Amino acid sequence: xxTVNPExxxxxxxxxxxxxxxxxxPFPEKVRAVVCLQEMAAPVLRARGRKVRVWxxxxxxx
Amino acid sequence: MKRALQVLNxxxxxxxxxxYAIGGAMGATFYVxxxxxxxxxxxxxxxxxAGNLLSLSPLYEALRARGYxxxxxxxxxxxxxxxxxxxxxxxxxxxLREARETLYEEVPTRVVRAEHLLAxxxxxxxxxxxxxxxxxxxxAELDMGYxxxxxQRHGLEGKWKQWTP
Numbered sequence: 647x648x649t650v651n652p653e654x655x656x657x658x659x660x661x662x663x664x665x666x667x668x669x670x671x672p673f674p675e676k677v678r679a680v681v682c683l684q685e686m687a688a689p690v691l692r693a694r695g696r697k698v699r700v701w702x703x704x705x706x707x708x
Numbered sequence: 709m710k711r712a713l714q715v716l717n718x719x720x721x722x723x724x725x726x727x728y729a730i731g732g733a734m735g736a737t738f739y740v741x742x743x744x745x746x747x748x749x750x751x752x753x754x755x756x757x758a759g760n761l762l763s764l765s766p767l768y769e770a771l772r773a774r775g776y777x778x779x780x781x782x783x784x785x786x787x788x789x790x791x792x793x794x795x796x797x798x799x800x801x802x803x804l805r806e807a808r809e810t811l812y813e814e815v816p817t818r819v820v821r822a823e824h825l826l827a828x829x830x831x832x833x834x835x836x837x838x839x840x841x842x843x844x845x846x847x848a849e850l851d852m853g854y855x856x857x858x859x860q861r862h863g864l865e866g867k868w869k870q871w872t873p
Contacts (some may be wrong), residue, residue, distance in 0.1 A: 662846075668741035669847040674813050677709055679742035680734070687744055698746045699779075701785040703709055 687701065709748075711786040713817045716750065724770040726753045729807035731793070731819040731825060736840055738810070739822040739848040745841075747782055748790045751820065753804050764792055799827055799862045822848045823855040830849070830859075830867045841871055 650658070668679070684700045691698050719725050730738070732749025741823050752767065771783050782789035803824035810819055820828070826844045829837035844850065859865045 663846060665741045667741070671742075673738050673810065674709075676737050676742045677734070677812075680737060680745060683742060683744040684746060697780075699784075699787075699789055701709065703760075704711060704786075 709786075709788060710813045710815050710833060712748065712788040713812055713815045714792075715771075715785050717816065718768060718781075722770070723755055724767055726755045727804055727807075727818075728752045729804050730784045731803070731821045731828065732761055732791075735820045735825050736816075736822075736844070738819045739825070740843050741847060743843075748788050749793060750790055751793050751795055751800055753795050753801070764794060767792060768809070790813060795801075797831075799824070799831060802858070802861070803828065821854075822850055823858050826850070826855065827858045827862060827864055830864045830871065831862070833867070838871060843873065 649682055654664070660686070670681070681701050686701050688698050716725075716728050720728060728750050729735075731751045732747065733745035734748050735741045737743050737745075754763075754766070768778065768783065770812065772778075776783050778784075779789055782791045784790075785871065794798075795804055797824050803820045806824065807818040807820050810817060822844060826841055826848075829840045829844075859868050
């Protein structure tokens with residue numbers, strides 16, 4: 647049976663820990679993160695012909 | 709987002725909708741890591757007097773009167789594309805009834821419970837729902853006793869076993 651290289655296992659564990667940390671953020675911070683994701687994904691999706699709108703958050707600057 | 713939620717609250721206070729709760733990817737984001745979405749999915753129950761329970765027309769008219777326009781299957785509310793989904797089965801009715809009250813930047817709102825969101829994924833059954841169930845199991849703090857009740861009441865235990873070997 648294949649075993650995972652300890653360094654790779656450490657990286658996977660760190661990724662999982664980061665996901666849990668993100669999951670624990672307050673909801674408004676998560677919404678701001680979703681808008682960042684939208685900004686990253688929108689150009690790719692638009693290039694594929696999908697019409698998407700990046701949200702404008704008044705509270706983002708706060 | 710804050711203003712869009714205030715508009716939803718105003719619609720509820722004004723009796724245009726009886727009750728609403730955030731669902732979909734944004735509802736899931738409340739419990740897990742931020743998930744990419746471009747729509748705010750909102751489940752709604754209409755007042756009994758509205759006659760046709762599944763008609764979105766009175767809601768769309770109320771939004772139009774406030775200057776919000778339809779864009780595809782959504783309505784653009786304060787620059788947020790909101791997709792209104794009328795409850796159409798017992799699971800969604802329960803999800804709305806038992807949705808969690810919370811605050812978003814001091815604005816009161818409601819989010820469907822994680823256990824109900826997971827059950828809705830099982831019932832909907834698309835590839836992305838399967839992925840979301842995996843994320844919920846990995847990251848959300850689920851009340852397993854409560855979830856068992858939801859699955860049992862809505863005949864989803866088999867699907868749960870099938871999806872979580």
